[in-house]
Amino acid sequence: MSTQGTTSRLHSGPGLPADVLAELRGFVGDQHVLVHDGDVEPFSRDATPLFRARPDAVVLPATTAEVSAILALATRRGIPVTPRGAGSNLAAATIPEHGGIVLVLTRMNRVLEVSQGELLAVVQAGTTTATLADAAAAKGLLYAPDPGSRTVSTVAGNVAMCAGGLRGLKYGVTRNYVLGLEVVLPTGEVMRTGGRLWKDVAGYDLTRLLTGSEGTLAVITEITVGLLPMPATSSTGVAYFDNLSDAGRAVAQIIAQGTLPATLEFLDNRCVNAVEDYAQLGLDRQAGALLLFGDDGGPDVVAASLQRMADVCTDIGARGVTLAQDIAGSEALLYARRCSLPALARLAPITMLEDVTVPRPKLAEMVDTIDAITAKHDVTCATFGHAGDGNLHPTVVFDPGDGDARHRAEAAFDEIFHAAMALGGTITGEHGVGAAKRPWLAARLGPDQLALLKRIKTAFDPAGILNPGKLGS
Amino acid sequence: MTDRDIFDKDLLAACISCGFCLPACPTYAMTQDERSSPRGRITLMRALETGRLDEDDPTLQEQSSFCLGCRACETVCPAGVQYGALLEQWRDHQWRGRHVPPAALALRTGMRAKPLIEAAGRIRGAAKPTGPARPDVEAHLMLGCAERAMFPQLSKAVLRLLPDAVDVPSGQGCCGALHAHNGDSRTAHRMAEELGEVMPGVILTTAGGCGAHVAQVLGRERVRELSEFLLQYWGEHPDRLPDLRRLTVDGRPVRAALQDSCHLRNGLHVTAEPRELIARVADYVELPSAGTCCGAAGTYSILRPEDSQRVLDIHLDEIEAADLDYLIVVNMPCQRQMINGLKRRGSKVRVLHLAELLASAL
Ligand SMILES: Cc1cc2nc3c(=O)[nH]c(=O)nc-3n(C[C@H](O)[C@H](O)[C@H](O)COP(=O)(O)OP(=O)(O)OC[C@H]3O[C@@H](n4cnc5c(N)ncnc54)[C@H](O)[C@@H]3O)c2cc1C
Ligand code: SF4
Ligand code: SF4
Numbered sequence: 001m002s003t004q005g006t007t008s009r010l011h012s013g014p015g016l017p018a019d020v021l022a023e024l025r026g027f028v029g030d031q032h033v034l035v036h037d038g039d040v041e042p043f044s045r046d047a048t049p050l051f052r053a054r055p056d057a058v059v060l061p062a063t064t065a066e067v068s069a070i071l072a073l074a075t076r077r078g079i080p081v082t083p084r085g086a087g088s089n090l091a092a093a094t095i096p097e098h099g100g101i102v103l104v105l106t107r108m109n110r111v112l113e114v115s116q117g118e119l120l121a122v123v124q125a126g127t128t129t130a131t132l133a134d135a136a137a138a139k140g141l142l143y144a145p146d147p148g149s150r151t152v153s154t155v156a157g158n159v160a161m162c163a164g165g166l167r168g169l170k171y172g173v174t175r176n177y178v179l180g181l182e183v184v185l186p187t188g189e190v191m192r193t194g195g196r197l198w199k200d201v202a203g204y205d206l207t208r209l210l211t212g213s214e215g216t217l218a219v220i221t222e223i224t225v226g227l228l229p230m231p232a233t234s235s236t237g238v239a240y241f242d243n244l245s246d247a248g249r250a251v252a253q254i255i256a257q258g259t260l261p262a263t264l265e266f267l268d269n270r271c272v273n274a275v276e277d278y279a280q281l282g283l284d285r286q287a288g289a290l291l292l293f294g295d296d297g298g299p300d301v302v303a304a305s306l307q308r309m310a311d312v313c314t315d316i317g318a319r320g321v322t323l324a325q326d327i328a329g330s331e332a333l334l335y336a337r338r339c340s341l342p343a344l345a346r347l348a349p350i351t352m353l354e355d356v357t358v359p360r361p362k363l364a365e366m367v368d369t370i371d372a373i374t375a376k377h378d379v380t381c382a383t384f385g386h387a388g389d390g391n392l393h394p395t396v397v398f399d400p401g402d403g404d405a406r407h408r409a410e411a412a413f414d415e416i417f418h419a420a421m422a423l424g425g426t427i428t429g430e431h432g433v434g435a436a437k438r439p440w441l442a443a444r445l446g447p448d449q450l451a452l453l454k455r456i457k458t459a460f461d462p463a464g465i466l467n468p469g470k471l472g473s
Numbered sequence: 474m475t476d477r478d479i480f481d482k483d484l485l486a487a488c489i490s491c492g493f494c495l496p497a498c499p500t501y502a503m504t505q506d507e508r509s510s511p512r513g514r515i516t517l518m519r520a521l522e523t524g525r526l527d528e529d530d531p532t533l534q535e536q537s538s539f540c541l542g543c544r545a546c547e548t549v550c551p552a553g554v555q556y557g558a559l560l561e562q563w564r565d566h567q568w569r570g571r572h573v574p575p576a577a578l579a580l581r582t583g584m585r586a587k588p589l590i591e592a593a594g595r596i597r598g599a600a601k602p603t604g605p606a607r608p609d610v611e612a613h614l615m616l617g618c619a620e621r622a623m624f625p626q627l628s629k630a631v632l633r634l635l636p637d638a639v640d641v642p643s644g645q646g647c648c649g650a651l652h653a654h655n656g657d658s659r660t661a662h663r664m665a666e667e668l669g670e671v672m673p674g675v676i677l678t679t680a681g682g683c684g685a686h687v688a689q690v691l692g693r694e695r696v697r698e699l700s701e702f703l704l705q706y707w708g709e710h711p712d713r714l715p716d717l718r719r720l721t722v723d724g725r726p727v728r729a730a731l732q733d734s735c736h737l738r739n740g741l742h743v744t745a746e747p748r749e750l751i752a753r754v755a756d757y758v759e760l761p762s763a764g765t766c767c768g769a770a771g772t773y774s775i776l777r778p779e780d781s782q783r784v785l786d787i788h789l790d791e792i793e794a795a796d797l798d799y800l801i802v803v804n805m806p807c808q809r810q811m812i813n814g815l816k817r818r819g820s821k822v823r824v825l826h827l828a829e830l831l832a833s834a835l
Pocket of ligand 1: 046047082083084085086087088089090093094105125146147148149152153154155156157158159160161162163164165166214215216218219220221341430431432467490491492
């Protein structure tokens with residue numbers, strides 16, 4: 001992609017000046033500034049296939065003060081800085097396309113507080129999502145956002161990408177739980193937005209603006225998140241349908257009758273078969289779609305909710321409906337969804353996992369469209385996703401050694417993105433734009449909104465040093 | 474750039490860089506640094522393979538040796554990456570010529586000397602080899618190399634537990650696991666095959682690390698680790714199940730915990746069996762880090778004593794907090810590591826191999 005706007009004024013060339021390196025070492029200690037080829041190579045990529053760029057240096061700070069010193073220096077000298085958490089994002093959002101510094105926050109990984117009285121937790125940027133959720137659970141509290149990557153992703157990474165998960169329909173996504181942030185502006189000022197309040201309307205909602213900002217506006221150093229009481233119990237059921245439109249109608253009917261379930265996940269026929277090949281769970285291979293439904297809450301409420309959903313599926317003409325009898329049974333059913341990615345990842349070396357999202361009633365239509373597009377381009381694709389959110393994960397697998405396979409996959413995705421937008425949907429529901437989906441951002445936002453994004457970016461980051469080339473650059 | 478053909482292409486291509494392995498990795502836990510994570514190491518291997526990095530890049534040398542080789546990363550990997558095999562290929566290349574750590578070279582050479590190993594076993598009083606392998610036994614007991622010399626009581630304990638089921642074929646050398654983990658997998662392969670010829674049929678081992686290596690070369694069906702063998706054999710032959718009494722100290726039941734062997738757990742996938750056997754004779758206590766590497770990691774404690782100690786300290790803290798009588802191990806290097814560690818701390822906890830624990834309950 002082109003180097004646009006402010007990025008052209010940035011430092012470029014092999015390596016950083018010696019005096020800059022000396023200052024960085026002074027801030028964080030010699031062993032936390034990496035510059036040699038082998039030392040920086042592991043930071044040249046994240047979980048996104050096919051994107052790669054080596055930074056000039058990697059810096060691993062341990063305190064907010066260190067982050068502030070690094071950023072002030074970088075702005076002064078025009079050095080690109082790309083924040084990085086666990087590097088698990090799927091949008092090439094941490095690829096340092098303009099070189100410079102990759103700023104890794106994983107050493108700042110302490111849970112600072114879990115408050116039962118205030119229903120909130122305070123964590124440092126590099127704390128993993130699972131560590132936060134476990135600390136909350138130890139006090140009987142729920143941290144609701146649960147991205148599939150929760151064991152590895154950092155909370156700051158979740159905030160920067162506004163990560164979703166399997167509970168979005170009932171509980172929302174990361175943005176619904178961020179109460180306050182401590183951030184460092186690219187110019188070095190340390191600032192707190194929001195705080196410990198569920199209600200606070202003083203000023204623009206900068207907390208929300210920073211949520212999903214993909215490391216382009218400020219570096220997050222501390223996060224205050226809201227928690228919920230842990231639901232007493234949960235349960236799951238599974239229904240098989242002849243085709244996806246029946247499953248789609250079941251989803252619409254479940255919601256129309258007033259149930260807002262915690263789980264509504266689907267797998268298409270190819271995904272069911274890939275999972276069955278991999279894990280032999282006894283799934284119905286002939287089914288056109290598998291729908292997982294589940295809920296949490298008090299035992300009576302959950303039982304009633306599951307029965308209602310099972311009845312809807314049966315009425316719509318499901319081929320089969322099973323309710324889990326206990327927690328172990330629930331886990332077994334959910335495993336079919338959990339192992340979708342492993343099952344697909346084993347089919348070929350490259351796995352491209354996308355996440356177009358459409359209005360819920362268009363779900364079945366979108367899946368059919370994906371099937372038609374991928375068939376046309378002769379690419380292997382299976383789709384699973386969050387049916388309740390209209391969030392689909394069409395997953396294309398291919399062998400890079402296989403001629404123009406990569407080309408065909410990219411052509412298919414281009415059509416898929418445009419098809420989703422034509423249905424009133426978006427190019428990404430939860431994985432973010434990064435470098436991977438940048439080519440479609442203008443089509444999604446339109447020129448006026450894109451221009452506003454750039455003005456916002458400049459207000460936060462006058463020198464254009466933070467994650468240059470990404471959102472708003 | 475042409476590939477350097479150091480790695481098996483398919484194995485190296487399998488990683489999808491998802492990062493799920495980061496939280497499972499003990500060296501990443503120590504550093505929070507991508508370089509010392511499984512994914513980071515695979516990125517380094519790929520850069521070595523494709524020529525993106527110089528062969529002499531110091532990070533390649535450092536990370537190939539900092540890795541414990543515990544294979545915890547394999548158990549959480551959604552793509553089924555065979556990290557252990559990749560690490561062997563990496564070290565084969567990395568630790569060649571002048572790059573072999575001297576201690577690794579010495580160990581590799583020493584353990585190739587079969588007559589010396591056999592003599593050590595005789596002098597130290599390990600179970601006596603009984604001649605050529607007999608066709609009428611359920612399994613052949615493998616004596617190990619260092620185990621024979623350092624813990625000769627283990628093989629004797631096994632014979633007390635299984636008086637008629639196994640024999641001890643003569644002419645056993647080292648299985649080569651040590652070579653596989655220290656940059657010489659070709660020799661390692663040959664040594665396991667030689668062992669397989671001396672012991673046709675099922676090989677019974679008291680060491681998870683050796684078991685996983687032999688299984689990789691000869692096939693899983695040729696190898697039984699002690700705990701899985703005991704449960705299977707006693708299950709099929711209830712008349713052979715000895716009376717195991719419940720052990721006591723000062724009139725109360727013994728409290729015992731297990732330290733898993735990484736390769737037994739992550740390579741052979743044996744976890745429940747040793748726990749079940751311990752629970753038959755003692756009150757079983759699960760330590761929080763029972764399943765993570767103790768830092769022995771084969772020869773790691775010799776090659777990288779300081780890092781090994783850092784990994785070990787987490788375990789020693791947990792052991793001291795758990796009010797234990799015994800810590801049970803199922804692999805020789807772990808036994809040595811734990812004995813040394815607990816001795817340094819002046820702990821009263823006794824370290825016993827599962828075979829010793831069970832034999833003491835006869
Ligand atoms: C197998 C798999 C399953 C996944 N499942 C889901 C899912 O269910 N739902 C979902 O939404 N996502 C999912 N993801 C995507 C990914 O895990 C999320 O995007 C996650 O939020 C990234 O967190 P991270 O710590 O890895 O961030 P990174 O990948 O390191 O960074 C992501 C972005 O955040 C920025 N950033 C990181 N730290 C900071 C900071 N301290 N300050 C400012 N900016 C920062 C970076 O610059 C970058 O733009 C999945 C990924 C994988 C590999
Ligand atoms: S978990 Fe497996 S696929 Fe994912 S990064 Fe680690 S080794 Fe690669
Ligand atoms: S073998 Fe162990 S130390 Fe090495 S990368 Fe895997 S988990 Fe980490």
